[in-house]
Amino acid sequence: MVADGSRQLSMQKKTYNYSAGPAVLPEEVLKEIQTEIFDYQNTGMSVMEISHRGKVCIALFDETEALLRKLMDVSEHYSVLFMQGGARLQFAAVPLNLFTKNKKADYIHTGSWTKYAIAEADKIGEAVVVASGENDHFRKIPDLSKLKASADADYLYLCTNNTIEGTTIRPEAMPVSVLPIVADMSSNILSEEYDIEQFGLIFAGAQKNMGIAGVTIVIVRNDLLERSSKNNADMINYQLMQSKQSMLNTPPVFAVYVLNKVLKWVEKKGGVRQMAVQNKEKASMLYDFIDNSNLYKNSIDVDSRSLMNVIFNLPTAEEDAQFAKEAEKNGLMFLKGHRDVGGIRASIYNAAPPEQVQALIEFMKKYETGRY
Ligand SMILES: Cc1ncc(COP(=O)(O)O)c(C=O)c1O
Numbered sequence: 001m002v003a004d005g006s007r008q009l010s011m012q013k014k015t016y017n018y019s020a021g022p023a024v025l026p027e028e029v030l031k032e033i034q035t036e037i038f039d040y041q042n043t044g045m046s047v048m049e050i051s052h053r054g055k056v057c058i059a060l061f062d063e064t065e066a067l068l069r070k071l072m073d074v075s076e077h078y079s080v081l082f083m084q085g086g087a088r089l090q091f092a093a094v095p096l097n098l099f100t101k102n103k104k105a106d107y108i109h110t111g112s113w114t115k116y117a118i119a120e121a122d123k124i125g126e127a128v129v130v131a132s133g134e135n136d137h138f139r140k141i142p143d144l145s146k147l148k149a150s151a152d153a154d155y156l157y158l159c160t161n162n163t164i165e166g167t168t169i170r171p172e173a174m175p176v177s178v179l180p181i182v183a184d185m186s187s188n189i190l191s192e193e194y195d196i197e198q199f200g201l202i203f204a205g206a207q208k209n210m211g212i213a214g215v216t217i218v219i220v221r222n223d224l225l226e227r228s229s230k231n232n233a234d235m236i237n238y239q240l241m242q243s244k245q246s247m248l249n250t251p252p253v254f255a256v257y258v259l260n261k262v263l264k265w266v267e268k269k270g271g272v273r274q275m276a277v278q279n280k281e282k283a284s285m286l287y288d289f290i291d292n293s294n295l296y297k298n299s300i301d302v303d304s305r306s307l308m309n310v311i312f313n314l315p316t317a318e319e320d321a322q323f324a325k326e327a328e329k330n331g332l333m334f335l336k337g338h339r340d341v342g343g344i345r346a347s348i349y350n351a352a353p354p355e356q357v358q359a360l361i362e363f364m365k366k367y368e369t370g371r372y
Pocket of ligand 1: 088089113163186
């Protein structure tokens with residue numbers, strides 16, 4: 001590993017990871033994990049081997065929750081849960097916990113991940129699509145300024161960052177609603193400052209901006225916990241999870257340990273505010289380059305553009321594939337776009353340093369002039 005965020009595999013090979021998730025981790029975090037792997041906090045054991053009922057592990061969970069609360073400014077009116085099953089389980093857990101007798105909720109449809117969430121809610125009750133970007137091929141976040149809550153809806157659901165389509169509902173574009181807002185923040189949590197008080201519930205898988213797969217964060221307003229039904233499976237019951245401090249069963253200790261390290265790293269780097277400054281700089285570097293190029297094209301509405309997942313196309317699908325292949329040969333890994341939309345996708349999460357964006361731009365320049 002070298003200081004510019006690339007990985008030095010050998011004298012000949014150096015790589016950058018642009019994967020949408022599992023994604024690049026901060027180099028410092030990986031080094032710390034390496035150092036502690038055989039002996040976590042003088043236990044003589046790795047963190048993967050300690051009991052979750054012991055005080056060392058409980059302290060790790062408590063510290064991790066406190067760090068997350070501090071970084072995201074989460075008040076005591078909210079509970080923080082460490083759950084399993086990925087963000088995808090939350091597509092079902094949200095309606096199963098938050099539906100009241102009408103079993104109905106409003107959904108803002110902005111791409112593949114909301115499509116799956118809507119389908120899951122429809123199995124349990126009714127998901128009413130109150131705004132959709134479908135007619136714009138999801139290249140634009142629909143107008144959210146005049147949303148009206150459906151009668152008897154239990155919540156309003158949205159995804160703050162559409163990992164596949166490369167669009168974002170920015171903090172300043174968040175809708176206002178009489179309903180509790182539920183947000184899938186899997187791919188942009190900790191990247192920009194959202195006001196937590198706007199939300200009833202936020203969930204996010206950890207494997208993009210918070211660590212590795214295995215733990216899913218749920219931040220839920222305490223009054224909503226009362227809606228959880230005892231008829232729900234225990235493992236998705238928010239109220240039960242909260243009462244058991246997220247340790248109803250054997251929790252994903254290693255994933256929480258990595259989360260703890262990543263949160264400390266974010267804090268050291270200046271917190272979410274500083275992450276946002278750097279993310280905006282990184283993304284504009286890349287979008288500016290694309291907008292000024294004759295070969296690459298980004299067709300996302302400018303105000304909807306994601307800071308985390310920058311998608312672009314070459315003139316044909318064959319050229320996209322060729323570009324991704326040549327990029328890999330040069331150590332720029334996982335640039336192929338998602339199979340739903342094709343093209344190229346560069347994921348530049350918090351842990352991707354500016355040098356990583358610069359390295360991509362340099363390659364794109366060389367590729368464009370045929371000198372790669
Ligand atoms: C926005 C969004 N939601 C949900 C998911 C699903 O996450 P998981 O694989 O943790 O279930 C992803 C995964 O990429 C995502 O990007």
